[in-house]
Amino acid sequence: MIFLTMALSGLLGLGSAGVSAAEAVEGSAKSDKLEQCVEPTSVMRRNHFEFIKHQRDLTVHEGIRGSKYSLAGCVDCHAKKDSSGKFVPVNEEGQFCDECHDYVAVDLKCFECHATVPREK
Amino acid sequence: MSMSKIEQQGRREFLKKAAIGSAVTIAPGVMLHSLSAEAAPRTEPVTGKVRWGMLVDANKCADGCNDCVAACDKENGLDLVDMPEGADESQWERQRPRWIRQITLKDNLTGRLTHLPMMCQHCEEPPCADVCPTGASFRRADGIVMVDRHICIGCRYCMMACPYKARSFIHAEVAEKLTHTPRGKGCVESCNFCVHRLDNGQTTTACQDACKHQAIVFGDLNDPQSAVSQALKKYPSVAIRDDLKLNPGVRYSNI
Numbered sequence: 001m002i003f004l005t006m007a008l009s010g011l012l013g014l015g016s017a018g019v020s021a022a023e024a025v026e027g028s029a030k031s032d033k034l035e036q037c038v039e040p041t042s043v044m045r046r047n048h049f050e051f052i053k054h055q056r057d058l059t060v061h062e063g064i065r066g067s068k069y070s071l072a073g074c075v076d077c078h079a080k081k082d083s084s085g086k087f088v089p090v091n092e093e094g095q096f097c098d099e100c101h102d103y104v105a106v107d108l109k110c111f112e113c114h115a116t117v118p119r120e121k
Numbered sequence: 122m123s124m125s126k127i128e129q130q131g132r133r134e135f136l137k138k139a140a141i142g143s144a145v146t147i148a149p150g151v152m153l154h155s156l157s158a159e160a161a162p163r164t165e166p167v168t169g170k171v172r173w174g175m176l177v178d179a180n181k182c183a184d185g186c187n188d189c190v191a192a193c194d195k196e197n198g199l200d201l202v203d204m205p206e207g208a209d210e211s212q213w214e215r216q217r218p219r220w221i222r223q224i225t226l227k228d229n230l231t232g233r234l235t236h237l238p239m240m241c242q243h244c245e246e247p248p249c250a251d252v253c254p255t256g257a258s259f260r261r262a263d264g265i266v267m268v269d270r271h272i273c274i275g276c277r278y279c280m281m282a283c284p285y286k287a288r289s290f291i292h293a294e295v296a297e298k299l300t301h302t303p304r305g306k307g308c309v310e311s312c313n314f315c316v317h318r319l320d321n322g323q324t325t326t327a328c329q330d331a332c333k334h335q336a337i338v339f340g341d342l343n344d345p346q347s348a349v350s351q352a353l354k355k356y357p358s359v360a361i362r363d364d365l366k367l368n369p370g371v372r373y374s375n376i
Contacts, residue, residue: 064166065321072301112305113298113305119301
């Protein structure tokens with residue numbers, strides 16, 4: 001992730017680009033305080049889409065919501081807050097999901113329907 | 122239902138234990154069990170052992186009351202869907218997503234008015250699933266008829282096929298969504314018996330909780346001890362458009 005950020009910054013010749021990125025407070029996401037994700041970081045980097053893709057069918061068709069992998073879980077953990085304590089959407093420019101997906105030109109469709117900030121309640 | 126005696130016994134014991142401490146009487150002989158103590162996200166696939174269903178008492182449903190619709194809108198984020206820019210307001214009222222509609226029936230002979238909430242009837246033989254070209258409309262093992270938005274292409278055949286006019290289409294991008302009810306442009310949706318609640322161990326729907334007239338009883342049709350089975354046993358009820366032989370999971374009494 002750090003590598004990608006650096007590469008991105010290098011390419012664009014900016015700091016973490018975008019207005020919203022500047023607003024998000026570093027270290028304000030839950031994940032910043034955790035040792036690792038639901039799998040080791042290297043596994044997550046390589047396979048997170050596989051995990052979520054299979055999990056979505058299990059949830060919609062079989063009702064399984066207690067599984068280790070979930071998109072809501074990604075958002076819950078990786079969304080940063082801005083200085084006023086409000087969550088910044090994970091798909092905004094420079095945020096957790098967008099940061100890499102933008103770099104590798106992944107056209108992300110999850111958030112056309114799914115919530116981009118942690119669950120209400 | 123094909124449960125063995127022993128299995129049934131086990132189930133009853135479980136329900137008895139679960140009911141201790143949290144049972145509410147809603148009508149003589151009809152109990153509402155709350156299993157909140159065991160509430161946890163589901164880890165095993167749903168099975169046909171349970172069939173979720175509902176009984177609506179149209180006599181208790183009051184004229185002008187909109188509580189179930191409002192509760193449904195809030196629970197499922199329907200109130201977050203804004204009118205598309207430049208849309209016609211009267212058209213929007215007809216086309217906005219609604220999972221429950223308040224219906225008034227009039228008997229032309231007697232003039233008697235009946236009010237009832239109309240939503241997805243969760244048919245055993247859902248016509249929406251029959252006509253769906255992609256398999257997005259489907260019936261879950263526990264009887265809930267839903268749309269898998271990952272594979273819905275928005276053709277709206279299901280909306281044409283549904284005899285209950287229960288489905289809505291999302292015409293424009295939705296800015297704000299709830300975590301438990303994803304929603305996006307180009308997909309059809311309808312009542313799913315608050316499936317996120319059921320999968321997380323709750324046993325009530327938002328409309329049922331909101332109905333101060335207690336016109337809605339929800340539960341497992343396969344469990345003879347459930348509130349809904351007991352109520353169905355006790356009171357006469359009908360399936361709307363029974364002639365289509367769809368065996369809906371939602372029944373009405375006093376219409």
